[in-house]
Amino acid sequence: MTIFSKIIKGEIPSYKIAENEHFYAFLDIFPLVQGHTLIVPKVETDKFFDVDDQLLAEWLLFAKPIARAIEQAIPCNRVGMSVVGLEVPHAHMHLIPINSADDLNFTRQKLKLSQEEFKAIQEKITSGL
Secondary structure (H helix, E strand, O other): OOHHHHHHOOOOOOOEEEEOOOEEEEEOOOOOOOOOEEEEEOOOOOOHHHOOHHHHHHHHHHHHHHHHHHHHHOOOOEEEEEOOOOOOOOOOEEEEEEOOHHHHOOOOOOOOOOHHHHHHHHHHHHOOO
């Protein structure tokens, strides 16, 4: 069982943004920028392009209102999307508020936010959904 499956089951706490029967969205606890959100399918699949075609299409539709809510909550030029998939063997999508392509550079140092900061960001984003 991956760390993401444990988060989905509530065994590990998270800052949930949205959920439906197929997907779970939550704030990345090692964010590149404030508002950095992960979306994972509830079915464990290692690689993004191994996800069932129908589920892959639904994933983008699930992500769309979340991206819009992030854009409203966090000052940015747009919300970028990235799929890297090297750290956790559970397909996942990153939605990241960006102002330049460098904002999607995963080799950059991650932010260290307090619990209060995470909760405030969570509230800003979820209030836009």
